[in-house]
Amino acid sequence: MAVDDRFSFQTPETGEDELVGTRSEIITGPVADWATDFSHLEPEWSADPYPIQDDLRQRCPIARTERFGGAWLPTRYDDVAAIAYDTDRFSSRSIILSNFRPPRELAPIGGSPPISSDPPFHRDARKLLLPAFTKKVVARQEPATRAFCHSLIDSLAGRDVVDAAHDYAQHIPMRVIADMLGFPPQDGPQFREFVEDLLEGINLPPDDRVERVSRLFDYLLAQVHDHLDQPREDLTTYLIDAELYGRKLDPSVVTGAMALLLIAGIDTSWSAIGASLWHLAKTPGDRDRLVAEPGLLPTAMEEFLRAYAPVTMARLVKQDMHWHGVDMKAEDWILLSFPAANRDPAQFDRADEVVIDREVNRHAAFGLGIHRCVGSHLARMELRVALEVWLERIPAFTLDDPGAVTWSAGQIRGPRTLPLRIG
Amino acid sequence: MRSSAVKVQINPELCQGHGRCYDLAPGLFGDDEEGYGRVLSDGAVPPEAERDARLAVLNCPEHAVELLEEG
Numbered sequence A: 001m002a003v004d005d006r007f008s009f010q011t012p013e014t015g016e017d018e019l020v021g022t023r024s025e026i027i028t029g030p031v032a033d034w035a036t037d038f039s040h041l042e043p044e045w046s047a048d049p050y051p052i053q054d055d056l057r058q059r060c061p062i063a064r065t066e067r068f069g070g071a072w073l074p075t076r077y078d079d080v081a082a083i084a085y086d087t088d089r090f091s092s093r094s095i096i097l098s099n100f101r102p103p104r105e106l107a108p109i110g111g112s113p114p115i116s117s118d119p120p121f122h123r124d125a126r127k128l129l130l131p132a133f134t135k136k137v138v139a140r141q142e143p144a145t146r147a148f149c150h151s152l153i154d155s156l157a158g159r160d161v162v163d164a165a166h167d168y169a170q171h172i173p174m175r176v177i178a179d180m181l182g183f184p185p186q187d188g189p190q191f192r193e194f195v196e197d198l199l200e201g202i203n204l205p206p207d208d209r210v211e212r213v214s215r216l217f218d219y220l221l222a223q224v225h226d227h228l229d230q231p232r233e234d235l236t237t238y239l240i241d242a243e244l245y246g247r248k249l250d251p252s253v254v255t256g257a258m259a260l261l262l263i264a265g266i267d268t269s270w271s272a273i274g275a276s277l278w279h280l281a282k283t284p285g286d287r288d289r290l291v292a293e294p295g296l297l298p299t300a301m302e303e304f305l306r307a308y309a310p311v312t313m314a315r316l317v318k319q320d321m322h323w324h325g326v327d328m329k330a331e332d333w334i335l336l337s338f339p340a341a342n343r344d345p346a347q348f349d350r351a352d353e354v355v356i357d358r359e360v361n362r363h364a365a366f367g368l369g370i371h372r373c374v375g376s377h378l379a380r381m382e383l384r385v386a387l388e389v390w391l392e393r394i395p396a397f398t399l400d401d402p403g404a405v406t407w408s409a410g411q412i413r414g415p416r417t418l419p420l421r422i423g
Numbered sequence B: 001m002r003s004s005a006v007k008v009q010i011n012p013e014l015c016q017g018h019g020r021c022y023d024l025a026p027g028l029f030g031d032d033e034e035g036y037g038r039v040l041s042d043g044a045v046p047p048e049a050e051r052d053a054r055l056a057v058l059n060c061p062e063h064a065v066e067l068l069e070e071g
Helices: A016-020 A043-047 A049-059 A077-085 A121-133 A135-139 A142-154 A164-169 A171-181 A185-200 A206-229 A235-241 A251-282 A284-292 A294-307 A376-393 B020-024 B047-059
Strands: A062-065 A071-074 A161-163 A312-317 A321-323 A326-328 A333-337 A415-417 A419-421 B006-010 B029-031 B037-039 B065-069
Touching: A043 A049, A071 A077, A077 A333, A121 A135, A121 A235, A121 A251, A121 A376, A135 A376, A142 A164, A142 A171, A142 A376, A161 A164, A164 A171, A164 A251, A164 A376, A164 A415, A171 A185, A171 A235, A171 A251, A171 A376, A185 A206, A185 A251, A206 A235, A206 A251, A235 A251, A251 A284, A251 A294, A251 A376, A251 A415, A284 A294, A284 A376, A294 A376, B006 B037, B006 B047, B020 B029, B020 B047, B047 B065
Parallel strands: A071 A333
Antiparallel strands: A062 A071, A161 A419, A312 A333, A321 A326, B006 B065, B029 B037
């Protein structure tokens, strides 16, 4: 049997590959006018983006900023949907908006396929992952997830105040994805650093960013080697062995897909679980109703996903064009805010209210079109089990100090400090 | 003639595998090995499942689930 030497290369010392793209000036500081100078990295946005989005939807539905080398922010559902569906004019080559545009030659694969891929490669890369993330397949993780949630609650015993984001929500997706990828469960804290480096360190100096990204890929490569030595039944071995177009995957596709599953699987569910608990802690009527009517949880959960959708994506404009009233230039970013779309009153009745028995809820929390979140069934399982176990074990809880709640900055939004009084 | 007045179908060009139909109406919809929705049996909706069928239609983010009302 031939030795698999795809992964025996040296990683470039400074991530030379990444340096071929385009860097733009880093602009930070208070926003002058959200219509012309928006930034999703400023504290005002992290703390509460919805009034900003509602205001923009009224007066400037495709907002602009010169930060990040130029970007647009559509806030109407119809515009967000149109961009998500239009893969001819909007590329997914980079889906995290930053001060660095990767080289155009990176399309159609992108750095973390298939989320960063455009047609036609996208479809084939996605086909590799879909069977591992169907509702039936992820249901196999449910008993272990439930047991793990119970063990987290057990560990809170004796405390009156707990941090539900730090002590509960974050650990659940970390454990689940580590199990699925076959990584050591005790590596969880490292995953958190990777996530923060990639998703929150947007305005750090570019060399710092490159350095942080290479730390993640060094880790992934070490896991690949561990799996080459000891193949096992998990997603890492699956990706190492997977074939596309009759040959095994390029090593960068293997590690890119692993990076995607690790990063995209953690921050997102962590945010959704945390935001749901935050809402219930400050809304005793909804909390008590869900405790009394557990059968309503699947419906309520969709409403939490609509109202507090954690995920915003990005696109890059392919060509200069006049689009829905604005002049877009090639390489302009689009901040594709599914959260803003989900609160458009033209699409949802009582869009700004959380209605936990909302039965018709065509929200876009998991995206629209070909890039529908590949992990959506896993995310829904994690969110449902996390909330079921919490409400069963801790039916009475309130915000200990509303002012102490903090939210993540950047494209994935959720509580990162969430002190709850449970005593 | 024993035929239901209401049928469901999924437009495979639009379906992206969100799974809302098989979440909300598991008696009418299932999934394939990649998670895309599929109609179980011939799509005929028994009267007692009509409400579920309508919910599946109204909750599909891609507008891929259709309800056909026959005369």
